[in-house]
Amino acid sequence: MxxxxxxxxxxxxxxxxxxxxxxxxxxxxxxxxxxxxxxxxxxxxxxxxxxxxxxxxxxxxxxxxxRWALPVDAYRLTGRFGQSSSLWSTVHTGLDFAAPTGQPIRSITKGTVTEAGPAGAYGSRTIVRAEDGTEFWYCHQNEISVSAGDKVGAGQVIGTVGSTGNVTGPHLHLEIRPGGKDPVDPETALREQGLAP
Ligand SMILES: [Zn+2]
Structure with missing residues (x-):
């Protein structure tokens, strides 16, 4: 042990x-x-x-x-950019979407409403300015459902198709103005965004 x-x-x-x-x-x-x-x-x-x-x-x-949205759901294009007609004092500065009165008009882009009201030959017009400064003019509206200062999203209804101002029938006259300056062809601009008007 x-x-x-x-x-x-x-x-x-x-x-x-x-x-x-x-x-x-x-x-x-x-x-x-x-x-x-x-x-x-x-x-x-x-x-x-x-x-x-x-x-x-x-x-x-x-x-x-x-993303961009088309401004009218069902339409027929009746007036192209750059066309001339007795109706316009110069060449056509926009693209015409013929549609029945009262059909909704949608904002193509997200932006801010800078103007909403009567504008002479353009009739009742809404201008939406996108973040990059491009202006979108929606003309000849029957009704306007937004006011200056409103923020809108792409595809948001801003009014309805009408025949106010210098027109022969109800349609949306659309203008796209980069930087608020000279208009460009909306058809080309829409196609560049993957939308076929
Ligand atoms: Zn037009």
Missing amino acids: SGNTSRESAQPSYAERREQAISRDAERPALDEPLPPTAADLRQYRQANEQLIRASRARSKELEQS
């Missing part, structure tokens, strides 16, 4: 071994031992996921709003 006793005395005591075990645990990196997620972890994952979904939805909405 004496041999046993001497061997045992050379070994660390229980208290010493316990101390060493605890300090080893404390030193061990947390990643060594995968722990099941806590309720707080799960809450954090869920919040991060929701944030990602919200950001993605906001971006889709942004893209949706930057």
Whole structure:
């Protein structure tokens, strides 16, 4: 038994071994031992996921709003840009969408209404200015359903087709004026945005 006793005395005591075990645990990196997620972890994952979904939805909405929409749902093009007629003092400065009186007119782009009211030969006219400064003129309207200062989205109804001003029948006369200056061909502009008028 004496041999046993001497061997045992050379070994660390229980208290010493316990101390060493605890300090080893404390030193061990947390990643060594995968722990099941806590309720707080799960809450954090869920919040991060929701944030990602919200950001993605906001971006889709942004893209949706930057897309152009056709101004009238059902129509027939009757007057092209650059045509001449006894009706116009110069060449035709827009594109004519013939449609029955009362058919909704939609804003082609997201923008701000800068004018909404009577405009001589143009009849009842709404001007929407897009963020890049391009003006969209919607003329000969029967009714106008927006006011100057209103923000509109692409595809939003801004009024109805009519025959106010200098016209022979109900239609939307559309003008597109980059920077509010000289008009460009709306048909080309719409085609460039993937819309075939
Ligand atoms: Zn016209």
